[in-house]
Amino acid sequence: xxxxxxxxxxxxxxxxxxxxxxxxxxxxxxxxxxxxxxxxxxxxxxxxxxxxxxxxxxxxxxxxxxxxxxxxxxxxxxxxxxxxxxxxxxxxxxxxxxxxxxxxxxxxxxxxxxxxxxxxxxxxxxxxxxxxxxxxxxxxxxxxxxxxxxxxxx
Amino acid sequence: xxxxxxxxxxxxxxxxxxxxxxxxxxxxxxxxxxxxxxxxxxxxxxxxxxxxxxxxxxxxxxxxxxxxxxxxxxxxxxxxxxxxxxx
Numbered sequence: 001x002x003x004x005x006x007x008x009x010x011x012x013x014x015x016x017x018x019x020x021x022x023x024x025x026x027x028x029x030x031x032x033x034x035x036x037x038x039x040x041x042x043x044x045x046x047x048x049x050x051x052x053x054x055x056x057x058x059x060x061x062x063x064x065x066x067x068x069x070x071x072x073x074x075x076x077x078x079x080x081x082x083x084x085x086x087x088x089x090x091x092x093x094x095x096x097x098x099x100x101x102x103x104x105x106x107x108x109x110x111x112x113x114x115x116x117x118x119x120x121x122x123x124x125x126x127x128x129x130x131x132x133x134x135x136x137x138x139x140x141x142x143x144x145x146x147x148x149x150x151x152x153x154x
Numbered sequence: 155x156x157x158x159x160x161x162x163x164x165x166x167x168x169x170x171x172x173x174x175x176x177x178x179x180x181x182x183x184x185x186x187x188x189x190x191x192x193x194x195x196x197x198x199x200x201x202x203x204x205x206x207x208x209x210x211x212x213x214x215x216x217x218x219x220x221x222x223x224x225x226x227x228x229x230x231x232x233x234x235x236x237x238x239x240x241x
Contacts, residue, residue: 015171
């Protein structure tokens with residue numbers, strides 16, 4: 001099973017003031033906040049970590065059929081950042097999810113999976129086209145934010 | 155404060171982040187922040203912070219976990235206001 005999440009960086013900048021007092025404390029652990037404050041691009045780090053949590057949460061809520069808003073409990077771990085992407089894990093309760101992210105100046109996108117193999121088998125399609133036509137293609141996970149539609153197939 | 159007074163105070167807060175502005179007029183205790191009002195999950199944090207400021211309460215992480223609907227929000231605010239007054 002996979003989950004995916006896209007953040008339109010322009011939209012996020014418009015909608016969210018992550019510098020607001022108390023904001024980061026509600027979402028990120030101390031370690032994650034350290035990653036943000038020590039990064040050269042703190043805004044990108046905010047949305048990278050956020051998309052990892054969201055992608056993993058999508059799998060978890062589908063499996064457990066439980067909805068909850070507990071971003072701080074989804075902990076980012078083993079984060080390795082490359083030039084235009086990152087890999088890592090999300091730990092949540094007794095579960096661990098593998099994540100793979102890609103970013104550029106327009107968006108951050110993360111896929112999460114229960115196994116590393118699923119991560120490798122996933123096909124991703126990111127478009128600015130937001131009609132409902134994609135439904136017939138039967139994606140395993142859909143994420144829409146701002147200008148972008150991200151579809152993940154397995 | 156009764157439930158309808160709480161709802162009236164809650165409305166402008168959630169309206170600020172709702173992408174489905176029309177649903178604001180039909181808001182009831184059953185309204186879901188994400189599914190009905192189309193509030194982005196990153197903005198749910200703002201809803202929580204605004205509620206804390208508006209009502210002078212602190213919403214702990216365990217309470218925040220349930221904060222997905224109007225009825226849950228009202229229940230949490232009522233509980234926290236009571237805790238505050240009992241102190």
